[in-house]
Amino acid sequence: MLLWEDVVYYIDGRAWAIIVTAKANSSIPTRNKEVYKRLSEALGRRLKKEVALAPYTSFGIGGKADLFFRATNPEELAFAIRTAQELQLRFFVLGGGSNVLISDSGLRGLVIRNECGKVLISRNRVTCQSGAALSEVIKLACQRSLSGLEFAAGIPGTVGGAVRGNAGAFGESVGEVLTSAVILAEKAEAKEVNNGFFGFGYRESRLKRTGDVLLSVTFELKKQSKEEIEERIKTNLEKREENLPWQEKSAGCFFKNIINGDKKISAGFLLDRAGAKGMRQGGAQVSTKHANILINSGNAKAEDVKRLARKLKMKVKQKFDIDLQEEVVYINSGFSRI
Numbered sequence: 001m002l003l004w005e006d007v008v009y010y011i012d013g014r015a016w017a018i019i020v021t022a023k024a025n026s027s028i029p030t031r032n033k034e035v036y037k038r039l040s041e042a043l044g045r046r047l048k049k050e051v052a053l054a055p056y057t058s059f060g061i062g063g064k065a066d067l068f069f070r071a072t073n074p075e076e077l078a079f080a081i082r083t084a085q086e087l088q089l090r091f092f093v094l095g096g097g098s099n100v101l102i103s104d105s106g107l108r109g110l111v112i113r114n115e116c117g118k119v120l121i122s123r124n125r126v127t128c129q130s131g132a133a134l135s136e137v138i139k140l141a142c143q144r145s146l147s148g149l150e151f152a153a154g155i156p157g158t159v160g161g162a163v164r165g166n167a168g169a170f171g172e173s174v175g176e177v178l179t180s181a182v183i184l185a186e187k188a189e190a191k192e193v194n195n196g197f198f199g200f201g202y203r204e205s206r207l208k209r210t211g212d213v214l215l216s217v218t219f220e221l222k223k224q225s226k227e228e229i230e231e232r233i234k235t236n237l238e239k240r241e242e243n244l245p246w247q248e249k250s251a252g253c254f255f256k257n258i259i260n261g262d263k264k265i266s267a268g269f270l271l272d273r274a275g276a277k278g279m280r281q282g283g284a285q286v287s288t289k290h291a292n293i294l295i296n297s298g299n300a301k302a303e304d305v306k307r308l309a310r311k312l313k314m315k316v317k318q319k320f321d322i323d324l325q326e327e328v329v330y331i332n333s334g335f336s337r338i
């Protein structure tokens with residue numbers, strides 16, 4: 001049984017989070033009854049078997065998780081991870097599922113859906129648990145007249161997913177307003193880290209390389225008039241509405257833009273010039289509105305999307321001699337890296 005004292009970490013005198021090693025090696029088959037028995041003893045009746053993951057993703061694609069658990073507070077999240085590690089069971093932390101393409105054969109091991117969503121605001125600091133919806137954080141910040149996250153209005157998903165991928169729009173990104181965070185790193189120690197730890201770059205953070213799990217984040221925002229903040233949010237949402245295929249099932253921009261020093265070449269521009277719009281593979285299609293958005297136009301399989309992505313990369317390579325890189329994360333059955 002996990003004790004609160006084992007895992008609580010304090011920020012500004014408030015209880016928050018925890019640390020456990022985030023990498024998992026597995027030699028024990030998930031379906032092993034003994035593992036399931038021990039895991040369900042630890043996690044209780046909320047541990048589910050054979051859960052379809054497609055409904056938990058914005059693409060609406062993916063097979064079943066062998067085991068599935070919704071963590072609603074940081075202790076549960078850490079406990080689930082720690083237990084999986086003890087059982088040498090693979091695990092994967094799923095946020096809003098808006099940047100992943102999950103394998104058709106599903107995921108072996110334990111999928112932990114991060115539903116830790118508390119947000120605390122103190123003066124100009126917004127501290128949120130990593131499963132908080134980014135949209136909710138932006139809304140609460142706006143209510144308190146705090147500016148700095150308006151660029152992210154309309155980006156789906158959780159704070160954890162956003163920080164891992166340094167989500168951004170209109171030339172700004174979450175890494176610019178993050179001051180500190182609590183991560184789950186190795187050896188089950190609580191670790192508070194500052195902005196420098198993450199080594200933020202364009203859609204990059206250290207979490208992508210280490211697989212550490214983020215538990216909470218503090219953003220430092222600026223006081224500004226609520227009306228101005230609301231206006232910026234509205235403008236940004238309108239721009240998105242105009243340029244993105246909102247109604248479609250997608251994971252947002254599929255490929256990263258090309259960044260070379262100060263210069264940026266939009267992947268959407270390259271794909272458009274290469275004739276990508278409307279291209280199809282099975283149930284997957286390139287949006288006719290935005291060439292860098294791949295959509296699930298029916299019953300697309302992950303394999304359809306991957307094949308289409310490979311064709312698109314080839315087209316851009318042939319026409320421009322540029323190698324596109326996926327922004328969307330492929331999660332395969334072994335989830336070797338988070």
Ligand SMILES: Cc1cc2nc3c(=O)[nH]c(=O)nc-3n(C[C@H](O)[C@H](O)[C@H](O)COP(=O)(O)OP(=O)(O)OC[C@H]3O[C@@H](n4cnc5c(N)ncnc54)[C@H](O)[C@@H]3O)c2cc1C
Pocket residue numbers: 058092093094095096097098099100114130131154155156157158159160161162163164165166167168169207211212213214215244246250251252253329338
């Ligand atoms: C319509 C649409 C528009 C979008 N627009 C943008 C945009 O403008 N800019 C942009 O940057 N992105 C955009 N995206 C992509 C996506 O919304 C972001 O990347 C988002 O931040 C992903 O968060 P998530 O919680 O959904 O992550 P998920 O998809 O659940 O997970 C993504 C990765 O992050 C990892 N992860 C999740 N939580 C944690 C955690 N607590 N600790 C460590 N790792 C974690 C997962 O394991 C996985 O590897 C868009 C997507 C859609 C569907």
